[in-house]
Amino acid sequence: MEKERKKSIIDIVWDLFASVKLAVVIFSLIALTSMVGTVLEQNAEPEKNIQVLIKMFGVGHETAHSIYGVLDSLGFMDMYHSWWFVGFLLLFCANLIICSFDRLPRILKLVREPIRPLSKEHVEKMSIKRSLVIKGKPSGIKERVSGSIAKIGFKPSESSEEDELQFYAEKGNFTRLGVYITHLSILIILAGAIIGLKFGFNAVLNLPEGMTTSVAFKGEGIEVPLGFELRCDNFEVDYYGDSDMPKAYKSWLTVLKDGREIMKKVISVNDPLTYGGITFYQSSFGPLQSNMNNGIVVLRAVSSDGKGEQVNTRIGGTFTIPGSTGVGRVTNFSPALSFDQSGRPFTYDSGLKNPAVYIELPNVGGKPYSQWVLKRYPQTWRLPDGSSVEFLDYWGVEYTGLQVRKDPGVLIVYLGCMIMAIGLYITFFMSHKRLWVNVTEEKGAAKILIGASANRNKAAFERDIEKLTGLLGEDRKGGK
């Protein structure tokens, strides 16, 4: 009682932060406030969340508006970055650090201190216990006992006292550190996250086909210099069958420095390009409406006897099929062509979902001829006289949407994740196992007493001890 009172404030604060109780309080605080953040859409238009509040509380627009005002001033509309949520995370770290420092000396002692021989009374009190009697003098079965212990994977030490022999061994004493390794990994991950926020950036870049840039954009049009140039050479989307569901989209990117090409890569979702610490992720795509009619139509005109030639032309431009007379003309274009019930063509989307060009030829088998040629449908490329016009690409009318990131902390985060995996494995799937085997002489035979303990997964260790007992007693059931 007296001692309690003499605690200084520092001691009180230390004890508070070292307590598991504070840990669970912080867990609940972070968990409960995080829930609010998932209901209110973060960084959204105010009206969105006002609608959410109206739905949730069944109140009028006015009331919802004032609730919104209160929540907004408390930082709930960007709560994961609000001072109090960051405060919770800092408290969490402080708790982790202090509680680890508080316990570590005791645990280290347990880890470092080698196992010692125990008195018979102590061995008898162990949570796992077996005993058996075998023929022979204690000194004569020494080899067998240490050999059996080695067989279940332990290196036994030996001590003797008057009439008593004891073998003892331990394994996995370091596993007691598993919890602290896990705690440390959380701190490493958070440190990596802070480094990323401080020294890295997240930006976006919508780069049209054929264009080169040296900057990306953060937030409301803030330029972020890349330190090199990036060019989008081409962009393509593959669709599943006849549907408009994208199967894959790819960008052909080139990194340039002082006008020289340094690196080329085709990126797709899940396969980014990294150069100079900056990574470009394929995230979206879209049409360049203003340029929609000024793109380059890439065709391959193939004659009926198989002679082909690639032609770059424009809408309104011309092309020729090798070996034929007359000039073909591209007279119409649709980014997404479909036909209605009466067979009339119409454009169903402003995006480049099903690009098609209308071609007119003066002489196909002696007659003027015209048809729609669709990029996604090769069967529309054939002409009646056996020649064909392949629609390969409509280039320069789409942009590729890239997520641009520099994060020097990400490797530290990955390292933290690895350490966490190791820490969790040690904590939950390994244990500190100790065993003592006492051998005494009893009526001309050797009495063996096994005592063992494990701080976790006791059942598994008990099976090992069962095996050890079996090995020691083998000889009783016949044999040698």
Added chain:
Amino acid sequence: MSGSASSVFFGLSTIAYILAMILYIGYLAFRKSQVGVVATTVTIVGFISQTLAILLRWKEFYEIGQMGWLRAVPLTNLYESLVFFVWCLILAYLVIEFRYKNRSFGAFITPVAGLVLAFIDISGMSKDIQPLVPALQSNWLLVHVMMSFISYSMFAVSFSTGLMYLIVRTDKRNQPAYIFWTVMLSIFIVVLCAMGLDYLSFKVSVKNQEELIKSYLFKATFRSDSSAVSLLSFAVFAAITFIIWRFGGALKKVITGLNISAETLDEITYKSIAMGFPIFTLGGLIFGAIWADQAWGKYWTWDPKETWSLITWFFYAFYLHSRLMRGWKGKKVAMVAVLGFVAVIFTYLGVNLLLSGLHSYGSQ
């Protein structure tokens, strides 16, 4: 698709689990060991045919998708993930049955499996093999989703043993722990019944999840257009809660009759969380973050799914730490284990159904 080999085996496993449920309950009632052996055999048959069904579907998907075996894993939509969840749950149950040599537990697990499979059938959710959007085309899909579901089924086991522990360990009706489990149990029963009524009264074939929540969830009961029906639903809810609260003692008698001690229940709860937690951390959170980093360049964005996984993680971290606190062992930690699984369900279903639904209301 209905004629494919995989769906035949799926049907077989559904029937087997429902039959096993009846047998396990019969075993509880009559205590005939032969009935128990038959129940186990039927469960194993169901499990084998479900395994075959999943493998066959994997093959079908592989042949359609042409993207390699790893990316053809049948875990890409609600239907497939529910099926895999049931598979894990039955596997976990069979392990427990053989480890603890106790069949009584089956009467509580097989109904869950049967209900989930029946739910899939009644709800008419899409069973078609759907092509993968580009973001899902990654080898992380297999490990991330599979490990998440393995941990979910561990948590499901801890939920039921935790609830049983509470039932066994409480007797007074004014005890907070007693009130807690009666309310939890009635919410579960009522929600299941309400969803069942939705499907019976609308017989809808739902195309997407958002449509489900917007137009149909609880429309037959709580959210009915007629305020009388909705009021009646709440009254029925209250009545069911009251009945469970009033006659909870009877349930306790059934469970104490199972020959499972409270200590064993506590041990299974702890062990399944001790297995589930590291798997969830690694497969759910860490692999999820690495995948997000490779696909989008952001390993953590506080989006509702991520945040709810973190909330779940904190619940179970709470559980593991609170066991170390004086005065928390027993009933209090069991309550945390039960609440943890509520967070799991919300992470899995609630985020997709409720939160996105809530937000899309706002954007009209």
